[in-house]
Amino acid sequence: xxxxxxxxxxxxxxxxxNGYMVLHVMADGGxxxxxxxxxxISEGECVEAEGxxxxxxxxxxxxxxxxxxxxxxEDSLSMERYLGSxxxxxxxxxxxxxxxxxxxxxxxRVIEEEPERLAEVKGISERKAMEISDQxxxxxxxxxxxxxxxxxxxxxxxxxxxxxxxxxxxYRILQENPYRLAEEVDGIGFKTADEIARRIGIHADxxxxxxxxxxxxxxxxxLDGHTFLPADLLTERTCGLLGVGAPAVEKHYMDMAIDKKLxxxxxxxQTQVYAASFYYMEANTAVMLRELxxxxxxxxx
Numbered sequence: 427x428x429x430x431x432x433x434x435x436x437x438x439x440x441x442x443x444n445g446y447m448v449l450h451v452m453a454d455g456g457x458x459x460x461x462x463x464x465x466x467i468s469e470g471e472c473v474e475a476e477g478x479x480x481x482x483x484x485x486x487x488x489x490x491x492x493x494x495x496x497x498x499x500e501d502s503l504s505m506e507r508y509l510g511s512x513x514x515x516x517x518x519x520x521x522x523x524x525x526x527x528x529x530x531x532x533x534x535r536v537i538e539e540e541p542e543r544l545a546e547v548k549g550i551s552e553r554k555a556m557e558i559s560d561q562x563x564x565x566x567x568x569x570x571x572x573x574x575x576x577x578x579x580x581x582x583x584x585x586x587x588x589x590x591x592x593x594x595x596x597y598r599i600l601q602e603n604p605y606r607l608a609e610e611v612d613g614i615g616f617k618t619a620d621e622i623a624r625r626i627g628i629h630a631d632x633x634x635x636x637x638x639x640x641x642x643x644x645x646x647x648x649l650d651g652h653t654f655l656p657a658d659l660l661t662e663r664t665c666g667l668l669g670v671g672a673p674a675v676e677k678h679y680m681d682m683a684i685d686k687k688l689x690x691x692x693x694x695x696q697t698q699v700y701a702a703s704f705y706y707m708e709a710n711t712a713v714m715l716r717e718l719x720x721x722x723x724x725x726x727x
Contacts (some may be wrong), residue, residue: 428489429476430458431497433507434469445583451475462491465586466568470511472497472504482591496569498534502526505533514561521549537562540664551698571596602625605638606657616642637678639668641687644701653704657690657697667717 432453439448449460449475460475467473477491487615499505510522517525524547529536536543541559545552568589574597575585591611592599599606610620616638622677628635643663646656655663656677679699682688689705690697700708 427476427492428479429474430456430460430489431472431474433472433504434467434511437467437469439590445586449473459485459488460491461488462494462581462630463581464491464494465566465583467496468511468513470508472499472508473549479512495573498569499565501535502531509533513565514558516554516557521547524548525550534562538566567594575600575616577587578622580622584614586677587613603634604628605634608642610639616645629676630668633678636664636668636670636675637682637687639664640675640678640682641701643667643698644704648701648704653702653708660699 430451430453432451434449435452435457436450437447438450441447445463445465446462446619447462447467449464449467451458451460462475462477473494473496475489475491475494477489480488480490482488499508506522507525509525510519512518525544526533528547534709535558541555542552543551544555544558546581550558567701572585572588575588580588588607589596589612600622603622605616607614607622608616619638620635623632623635640660643660644655657676661675665672668675679688679690681689686702689700691700
């Protein structure tokens with residue numbers, strides 16, 4: 427696998443939906459065309475990329491990037507290039523040059539630790555200094571989160587979705603209850619959350635896992651047109667999915683009903699278990715149908 431280190435000189439193409447990009451990266455050996463999935467990357471940023479070189483029939487040699495990390499600029503030249511690239515709102519090339527000329531290699535430390543000192547530079551107010559510092563902090567947190575998520579085998583595309591939704595709560599959610607991702611992050615279902623939880627080390631009989639599994643089984647049943655499942659069938663399917671015993675599943679039904687995640691209805695000797703959203707959807711539909719029937723079932727004269 428080939429590796430390059432350089433700065434992003436130009437972004438040729440960016441697909442906002444899936445993160446696919448074409449970049450020109452200035453490395454030690456010259457400019458390299460990189461293609462692949464990148465998220466939250468800007469012109470001027472220093473990147474370390476690994477992948478395989480391929481030859482495009484129209485565009486020539488390209489590095490097909492499989493993984494990458496964004497490095498913090500380490501010298502005054504790369505700092506000036508980064509700040510002047512447009513990565514930080516409100517800083518253009520001229521202002522970036524003045525900032526770096528004033529603080530030299532200490533520029534990033536000043537921005538992060540003593541942002542008020544940026545006001546020493548002509549054209550920067552105290553308010554603007556704090557805004558610059560806040561943007562730098564946000565980008566630093568993003569880089570750390572992306573690296574943290576990738577350590578657990580989470581793809582760049584998925585990592586970006588998670589961070590965009592959860593922000594700085596990403597770490598806490600993954601450590602405490604990664605199954606929340608299935609509820610809160612678009613495009614992540616139970617099985618993806620379950621795989622993430624397994625890599626993190628969440629136990630197979632975790633209460634969070636079982637609760638999420640119950641809702642997943644009900645969701646799958648809805649695809650076959652069922653708004654509820656009998657409790658015994660729900661237990662059987664959930665046990666089969668999770669590999670746990672029936673008591674570990676059944677003990678959650680009442681608690682989830684209290685938490686308004688489930689609705690339990692008794693029909694003769696059978697307990698019907700609904701996901702709360704399906705129950706109220708069905709109830710509202712019944713009310714609407716009744717109103718339509720009353721409205722249009724007018725007696726003939």
